[in-house]
Amino acid sequence: MTEISFQSRRSTVYSTKGVVASSQPAATAAGVKILELGGNCVDAAIAVSACLCVLEPASTGIGGDCFALYYEQKSNKVHGLNGSGRSASSATVDATLESLKNKDALRIPWNSIHAVTVPGAIAGWIDSIEAWGSGKVGLDQILAPAIDLAKNGFVVHEVSANIWKSCESKLKLQNPNLKANPFLNENGQAPKEGDLFFNPGIASVLELVVKHGKKGFYEGSVAEAVIKTTSSRGHNLSLEDLKSHTSSIVEPISIDFEKHRVWEIAPNGQGLVALLALGMLQELQNEGVVDIYSHKVNSVEYLHLLIELCKLGFYDSDEYVSDPDFGEAPLSDLLHKSYLQERSHLYSASKILDSETITHGVPNPINKSDTVYFTVADKNGDACSFINSVYEGFGSAVVVPEFGFCLQNRGANFNLTKGSKNALEGGKRPYHTIIPSMITNVNDNSLYAAFGNMGGYMQPVGHVQHVLNMTVFGMTPQQSVDTPRFCLCSDPTGLDRGRGADGPVSTPVTVVALEDGIPEEVAEGLRKLGHTVKSVSGNGRGLFGRAQIIKNIGKDGKIVYAAGSDPRGDGAAVPII
Template identity: 35%
Template sequence: MPIITDTAVAADYVDGAQAGRGDRLVGANFAGRSEIIAKNGAAATSQPLATQVAISILQQGGSAVDAAIAANATLGLVEPTGSGMGGDLFALIWDPKQNKVVGLNASGRAPKGQTLDDLVKRLGPGKMIPSHGSLSVTVPGAVAGWVELHKNYGKLPLDKVLAPAIAYANDGFPLSPFIAKGWAANFRRFDQMGSVIEELDNAKKTFLIDGKAPVAGQIFHNPDLAKSLSLVAKGGHDAYYKGPIAKTIDAYMKRIGGPLRYEDFADFKAQWVEPISTNYRGYDVWQIPPNGQGLATLQMLNILEGYDLKSMGHNSADFIHVSVEAKKLAFADRSRWYADQEFVKLPISTLISKDYAAKRRAQIDMKKAGAPETGIMPESHDTIFLSTADKDGLMVALIQSNYRGMGSGLVPDGLGFMLQDRGEQFALDPKHPNVYAPGKRPFHTIIPGFVTKDNQPFAAYGVMGGGMQPQGHTQVLVNMIDFGMNVQEAGDASRWQHEGSPEPTGEAGDGVGIVYVEQGVSPAVIEELKKRGHKVEVKPGLHYGSYEAIVRDHANGVYRAGTEMRVDGHAAGY
């Protein structure tokens, strides 16, 4: 291994080395840490306190679902930049009693009292749905998701499951570094969007300390959130959707002129759904069907299955080229088709078929970058994903988000949480499958992932971050399945991210787009990609998604867990 002396390339990996970095004694040198191995249970979340809460719940006899709910509730407090009671939720669960993967769609719906014409008229000619403010707010589904999951798989009482989050909200907790950075960024964004956000004083009162965003290590309290969580702990679903929380949101929306009403909450329920899947080299990969974008992961894998990726070499020019091209083709379909299936019939079986993948694969030119088929809408990278597993074999992949960071900017009076802005992802073209409609669920970016092999659980995993999610899901699975990386290495390996595809909101693509890469991709590979017509940029500061996963090791009877080394992630077991 050469010694790096040239400061111009000091930030690049060269034969596995990186300037300023020590050498690992086991496993790949690029890995940030060892995988966690445990017998009785495991948890991987994006914040250490949430992981500890999950493990504590497991040790008290709680199920993996109890642990997931407890961790999610805690994350809504300690990581409001990516989650909270005002957002949506999706989950995939390995049910050992049924010996199958089951799915839950807890994403919220548009206001029933507002038509497309009403919305367009209010927006004005040629305007899109704003990224913040009341017109972007849909019914939050997360709490309905908690209650439904708990009803089917919970062991401990709900008040005991939510007790750790309530205690941290009352007693305070120290902010972690990555989340602190995002916290400040969110409020800079809110200040910039001030003309769109009808009311910002509540958000400032709830989330700022002496008018400033808290910094890493500073103790933060949220007693209003503790009260809201306590209401749910005692009253369950109805406390949120038919009781004081829904009534408070209704009064708040009326006061600021927003369209959401009590009736939208009173009629809302989370839905159990049949997951969709494809087989990739002997592994069955499972996703929630649209309105989410999980189908894009399956489409990408179907296309890539026709290539010998291992012989190409990890992060080689050929490997990144075919991966990016597969992404472009899947995202062209994503922009054309993905929407709420209660409102439009989608050709899911065709899009997921191997025959269709072969036709799409034939469109890839190994020597030339292609252009997306159909400006660019920046997508939020602020979401939480978590995995949990228990001694009985129950495994959970759960993802939850407010969409753009903290959400809409709107905090209803005294509730301690912000409402999501997921409604921004509706299209306004009446001919588009994802067009806005009363009571409809918008296109969703957040996707949990699950993998089985030989009808047994293999991995509960996720890579959060807007349009990066199908790209990240594909990369970590290829890392494990094609390149034999362990659960931690699969997330730590250098990633790429393509932006510039068309969007389900109606925006057209931007030519070949841009391929962003981390510093671990070699300069020679970057130059070769540019020769093929790709626009490539090394961008260390970009958020290439955040990863959590738990793998079931049947041979040894243990769980193996990995977490995101780029941010505040933490995995643990017992």
Template identity: 40%
Template sequence: MRKVFTTLVLLASAIHLNAQDRITGKTFATRSEVIAQYGMAATSQPLATQVALDILKQGGNAIDAAIAANALLGLVEPTGNGIGGDLFAIIWDAKTKKLHGLNASGRSPQSLKLSYFKEEGMTSIPSHGPLPVSVPGCVDGWFEMHQKFGSMDMKNILQPAIDYARNGFPVTELISYYMRRSAPFLSRFPGFKETYMPNGEAPKKGEVFKNPNLANTLEKIAKGGRDTFYKGDIARTIAKYMKEQGGFLSYKDLADHTSEWVEPVGTNYRGYDVWELPPNGQGIAALQILNILEKHDIKAMGFGSREYIHLFTEAKKLAYEDRAKFYADMAFNKIPVDKLISKNYANERAKLINPNRAARSYPAGNLRDGDTIYMTVADKDGNMVSLIQSNFRGMGSGMTPTGLGFILQDRGELFSLEEGHFNVYEPGKRPFHTIIPAFVTKDGKPWMSFGVMGGAMQPQGHAQIVVNMIDFGMNLQEAGDAPRIQHLGSSQPTGEAMNDGGTLYLEEGFDYEVVRELMKMGHRIGWTNGAYGGYQAIMWDDENKVYYGASESRKDGQAAGY
């Protein structure tokens, strides 16, 4: 019996590897997709995935489940997100058969002026401390989503996170590593040790960690609603703490905060409509990359080929020059989004690419106008949520308001201090944002809700997932597990300019002969582990009426359904 079982296992493995050979010409580690009929959740932490499924099974919809999972992720993965950060979402509403975009990012303090940084002799905004703190938009984002689409009572939605915060949860190896790496330099800020180092050090793998202050905060929000956070005692505590630390974020900044419902913007890539949110995020960079790639026979080039990697890298460089120049808060600038994502513009930009040589620099378009978590949930009625939420720089600014159990974000670091720049610092302005959710429709129907975490990797990751599935025929799981390309060193919205071509990082799994050829073409190659983002996705199979779920192995993520 053992011999028969072993033979079957080996046969199944061979079939799976051969399928990969046909798809990519290479093999790489992967696993099966998750398939379910009634609901699916894919998050970066298994406990959050289970909470989302519990909410769905209790009769909640995808929006309820997404909020519940996000609330828990702020507890179990404080190295990437929390209620001190911002939120963006793309929601497919099954009733209206329409996509809705939510920008729940916060604005800079009204009392902090550009002149302050000049007077202090600063050429950039610090990464930590009180100065990069902007209004946290996450909680308002939850209530906007809930008011528009939710079905369960908010108390029930937040209860799982409250319970875990009060009773504790075992910290995973990855999160322990990031917490222990952050602790040495964030522990100098008041409130951090009390919240995240209760025994004098950050928790170790397997240690049961509790955050009773966060439990109390979430309980107040569940009972009193969003105004408890932005206009009540929580807001007053945040304002008092920030003033004590020499910061500028005030009670009025919090009280005045609003989220914004926006229309997603998209491009058609070989018959599939790929959707992102407009700036102040960087989502349209993925659309710009795809528009350039669509002009070429990517499938014929082959996954991992010199031709494909070179073309992808140069397309990314071109898109990121526009990202550096134009992407900013649209309330302060007339940003030419339609032109940037148009096919005609892509055709013009693509002419700058030398097929045999890596460029050291590119001009931005001459247009007159001017650590993160990702999760996705789908329910039995067809609603789907693509949601991303972050503190920025892992655990954020280090500003840990007294007794509240969370850290405030440091998104303000991403403003430029260059006068006249689209993304220059101004009071009451949203900074450039890296976090972006994505969605794909086919013939007006939902096809895929997905995201890739990781700063500047995100648009690159979005484009690669789309290409992996549409051009290379990978399944939902393989598309995320395939080795990734990441180019770093492009010009930045904070003012830095690329003049050396940047560095092309290739994840383990690419053929070394291809790497040698890329080096001969002028690409500077770098190697690193663990910096290629994290991926979650849900796909709807309209023929069989089932969901597919995927979550990669680079993080703690889990996809599960019922």
């Protein structure tokens, strides 16, 4: 194992009966409770998700979206669910530009009501339970912990309080009437660490969902309140848009890397970025251009290699990631050995990619953003990798006052360039940053790990780092989440290309953010290669997201899990006993 320098507040957690890892202790406890009641990893994951919507409203909520991967031990198969919502069915680029009063706009601003898309989370929860749940616990039991926390109160933890505080001005801007804003007090202040907080509105929504299922959210009083809120601000979202919403059970996509198979959700998720980067790295390794095993984690050479391959992955994803219902991406071609080999040859160890000339590849001539992630593994050997988000802090920050939740602003991930793959259209799902991941063993497709890394465009970059940390450098889950990370960002001073999403390659310069713990001499070495680098410490470390990992280390048919939970969050990994 390559030696690295990091400080850990925690040790890896081990269990033979199951484990839950999330960013909030009470949410983790809810998952543990459902497993103890006889539920499986999917049942527990939904309980965790619901609790996090209450406990971390700046990061997630019932007004957001979700994605899930489910590993089924008896079949050694990975299943997927896309629980993302769509734009208003009547949305058009022209009408949006007119409403924005800016005919030259390339994207929908985060604070525009037109950034609101249909919330997909509630439907995703119920569809996950119906597809893969144990059948041994009911929806009433699964949602009971979240209802109790919302109705009877919970204590706000440190990291959540810091994120909440950073969103005060946003919440006030979007909701000037503080009496109708449950997330701030009468003085416009967020709760502090240690404060007791109540949200009876969300409790009432979840009670309606228990009673009526998906109709409790997508029809009736909740749906009417959502449309009342959006219509009053000039949005054309309709009751029919909510009523007709559906999740999609999907086939995950994967790539083989060093005797392991890495799994991601297919587009409209951005997991393709991670797979492309790992696939190109594998080709460079096969050809002897690099020897990843000889690299030192977070050295100049190591970071330059991953930065460049992730950038190439983002360029391709900007071109090909969008709603598959509006045109399938050529995934088999993009992940084919010959294409990955061709793209990997653009890598240079001595300089950065020329951002003025580099663009997406053409694999076949016929083909021209704050989140919560958590993972659960159960006594059956099954695992669920789950992610739920409202996109940016509190999403749009537009509150549905009758029910105490914010609507997501995922539509800000569309572009307004007509004819581009990810351009806004009616009833379309946008490019999505939230991505759960899994790793299986190539020889028998047995579970290796369920993991994820929150944080907008940090997510696929984080996935690449965690895959290498564990499969190449032999780190435990806790060591992997503790290790300082890098992130790729767009240049806020640069001109937007107006393609894909507003990610790291949307501007001519891609900024490399290095977390505190990566030496300054490494930053300077990257600058000498041509990278634009910034170092990030303190509360700014939220840029690098919060990761959770459960790894299967059992042998001879025995279940043994090792789990790690990110010290950048409030939560923990907790075993079943």
